[in-house]
Amino acid sequence: MNDADSSKIKSLLADMNIGSVNEAEDADIILLNTCSIRWKAEHKVYSELGRFKKIKTRRPHVIVGVGGCVAQQEKDEMFRRAPHLDIVFGTHNIHKLPDMIKSVYEKRGQVLETEFFDSPEPLVYPAPEEGGIKAYVNIMRGCNNFCTYCIVPYVRGRETSRPWGDIRDEVLKLAQFGVKEITLLGQNVNSYGNGSSDGVGFSQLIRKVAEVDGIERIRFATSHPKDLSDDLISAFAEVDKLCKHLHLPVQSGSDKVLSTMKRVYTVGSYMEKVKKLKTLVPHIAISTDIIVGFPGEGREDFEKTLELMNVIRYDSSFSFKYSKRPGTAAADLKDNVPESEKEIRLATLQALQKEHSMETNRAQIGKIEPVLVEGASKKGEAMVRGRTPGNRVVNFRGGEDLFSKTVLVHITGAFTNSLQGELSRLH
Numbered sequence: 001m002n003d004a005d006s007s008k009i010k011s012l013l014a015d016m017n018i019g020s021v022n023e024a025e026d027a028d029i030i031l032l033n034t035c036s037i038r039w040k041a042e043h044k045v046y047s048e049l050g051r052f053k054k055i056k057t058r059r060p061h062v063i064v065g066v067g068g069c070v071a072q073q074e075k076d077e078m079f080r081r082a083p084h085l086d087i088v089f090g091t092h093n094i095h096k097l098p099d100m101i102k103s104v105y106e107k108r109g110q111v112l113e114t115e116f117f118d119s120p121e122p123l124v125y126p127a128p129e130e131g132g133i134k135a136y137v138n139i140m141r142g143c144n145n146f147c148t149y150c151i152v153p154y155v156r157g158r159e160t161s162r163p164w165g166d167i168r169d170e171v172l173k174l175a176q177f178g179v180k181e182i183t184l185l186g187q188n189v190n191s192y193g194n195g196s197s198d199g200v201g202f203s204q205l206i207r208k209v210a211e212v213d214g215i216e217r218i219r220f221a222t223s224h225p226k227d228l229s230d231d232l233i234s235a236f237a238e239v240d241k242l243c244k245h246l247h248l249p250v251q252s253g254s255d256k257v258l259s260t261m262k263r264v265y266t267v268g269s270y271m272e273k274v275k276k277l278k279t280l281v282p283h284i285a286i287s288t289d290i291i292v293g294f295p296g297e298g299r300e301d302f303e304k305t306l307e308l309m310n311v312i313r314y315d316s317s318f319s320f321k322y323s324k325r326p327g328t329a330a331a332d333l334k335d336n337v338p339e340s341e342k343e344i345r346l347a348t349l350q351a352l353q354k355e356h357s358m359e360t361n362r363a364q365i366g367k368i369e370p371v372l373v374e375g376a377s378k379k380g381e382a383m384v385r386g387r388t389p390g391n392r393v394v395n396f397r398g399g400e401d402l403f404s405k406t407v408l409v410h411i412t413g414a415f416t417n418s419l420q421g422e423l424s425r426l427h
Contacts, residue, residue, distance in 0.1 A: 004136035004185055006033050012097050029063045034070035036151050045070050049082040056084050063104050072155040075114050090114035091156045116157045133404045134181040135174045143187035148262045148329040152187055161192050164200040175214035184220040190227035203231040210241040218242050226265045228273050237280040244281055245391040249289035253308030254301035257294050285315040285390035293322045293342035295333035302345050313356045319349050354416055361414035368424050371409045373402045393418040
């Protein structure tokens with residue numbers, strides 16, 4: 001979500017003929033776009049602001065602003081803690097940024113914009129990076145789930161879906177720019193269209209986006225298990241452009257912990273949906289999010305998470321130690337898992353995931369996969385990299401003439417986080 005918001009900010013600044021520089025020391029406008037999912041976020045933001053204060057002391061005309069989730073959460077408290085700040089703008093106010101910048105230039109006063117709006121913000125169509133073949137498209141904003149550990153509903157507001165027509169126009173424009181892969185974004189994309197007047201639900205949206213000429217691949221994030229419908233599961237088998245990869249956060253393998261998290265599904269219902277997916281699309285890649293050390297998580301609860309992983313065998317996972325987020329319901333729970341135990345559980349889980357990732361990647365050896373080439377590889381000269389429909393990174397020998405093309409690649413080697421291959425003679 002933050003990547004997409006950053007793209008909007010860049011687009012708005014470009015419309016003001018404001019370009020980018022590589023170092024903050026060389027900038028006349030310094031903007032931080034923030035995330036508050038993890039507890040260290042505020043500390044990092046204020047640490048950066050301390051560095052920017054030194055820049056502003058040397059060059060008083062520099063404008064310093066903070067946007068995103070931390071700005072939404074902290075609001076005018078940020079001005080108190082960092083008086084050199086000029087702009088604080090929340091998650092619903094990116095479109096106002098040009099006016100905020102003009103106001104600071106003209107009045108040299110501080111500007112605060114953190115109001116929530118019930119309707120989607122005015123359209124901002126960010127152009128992709130030059131030569132970019134992938135783009136993010138926000139289809140909705142906010143979240144209605146209020147999982148006990150999550151700050152998102154408080155900093156991004158309640159769910160609001162963008163009209164299908166606006167999304168279509170943005171996708172069409174991106175296709176004209178040469179974008180070939182679209183990722184549809186929302187805190188819970190599965191609930192897209194709930195309460196909408198145009199009657200388009202999420203699986204219908206995917207099918208409509210697939211009709212846009214020039215778009216070759218469609219992905220989405222993030223999907224809440226409780227709202228993963230049979231129609232959406234069927235879309236993976238029926239829509240060729242929909243990549244065979246699903247990020248489906250489970251968070252825990254214990255029903256007790258899931259209930260405390262207010263996830264509103266059970267391990268059994270989650271696994272039943274995974275079973276349906278794998279029955280329809282046997283080779284679908286599935287990734288997940290997992291939190292260890294949540295309040296009340298006993299050793300037996302953690303063992304159930306490992307059991308779940310051993311059954312599903314995720315292709316990859318994002319795993320974290322629980323940390324208290326002020327303002328969430330879980331912040332009132334007793335954080336009764338010692339930090340040392342959280343460390344042990346996280347290391348154990350990540351070691352198991354490493355085994356599973358190697359296992360699933362080795363299973364790709366010998367296959368011929370369509371790979372969308374994204375650019376030069378970091379593995380060496382005359383090497384390029386791209387991704388399979390299953391979201392696996394592949395490095396293989398090739399030149400710039402392959403950039404932005406989809407080519408067939410014979411998979412010859414596997415590592416924990418990537419594959420190695422060679423251009424197929426079938427290409």
